Amino acid sequence: MRTRVLVVFALVLLSELVFGSAGAQTVPWLESPPGQILVVDNNLQEAFSADDVNDPADVDNFVTRLLTRVDYVPDVVMLQEVVRASAEGVATRMSEQTGYPFSVVVGPDETVYPPGHEDREDQVVRETAILINTATMTATGPQGFIDTSYSAEDGIPGQRARTKQQAYSGLIEQQTGEAYAAMSIHYLPTQNWFDDNQVAWQYKAQWSDELAVFLEATFPEDATRLLVGDFNNRRCRTRDETRECETMPFWPVVTSTHGYTDALYSAGAEAEIGTLKRIDYIFGRTAFAAAASDLAYTEEDKADPATFYSDHRFLWGLTTSP
């Protein structure tokens, strides 16, 4: 009798483990291999409208869809256009759906406007965040935000200059103790803030240089540096991206000057290149074993509230051992 009760108990436990309490299958996740981390990025567009932030649907759709596409439980999730509630919402849902504890390690406050913004001449916005899986990664110092800004004279006449704050943090992969220096980036959209696109492209190159120099100066040399996010900048002068093209000014700054590789090119995911507009990137001072974006996310998916998560498709990259 006792054996039978134990067997039934074990079966219930097993069924809970495999199917979860809601009936959905929750096969235990694989962790990324030692020395490699899985980095996810999305401009989630959950920051500038309170109605949007208060409605969890987009965040639910994002997390559910992301977790059907990746081979490992993510180690790091870089977000743009989030506020505290939406970043925490992603962490909570990632935790619920994977069984791993996710946490926001650097992120904005309740609104996109940081403390002290009233006292500044520029209009400063903070909506970038870094989340980690705290069972696989540890956040270390230094961490915080760094500004990317421009002279008001170079912006739209009569408007205050608009500054974005980019989140950064030191991270450690627990499997190996390898150090990373991660930054979640959101550059300004060119047309809204600059009279002259060429000036905007030059600023994006300048900011890329400043941020790369900052990471290099702020973190130990052995920390693998990651510049990830919405650069609001396509790679090629031409509308469509091809490998051989005249590149925009930011590209050689990141790749040639500072030695970063683009996850998609590095992983050989060139089938992605040129298929859709691309302004979101995962760059690392490392090679990538795999990388992809959510190319299957169609205009129909975006038009359907049951599947919409953002106008930006998410992307991910699995680093190789540094």
Ligand SMILES: [Ca+2]
């Ligand atoms: Ca790993």
Ligand SMILES: [Ca+2]
């Ligand atoms: Ca939204």
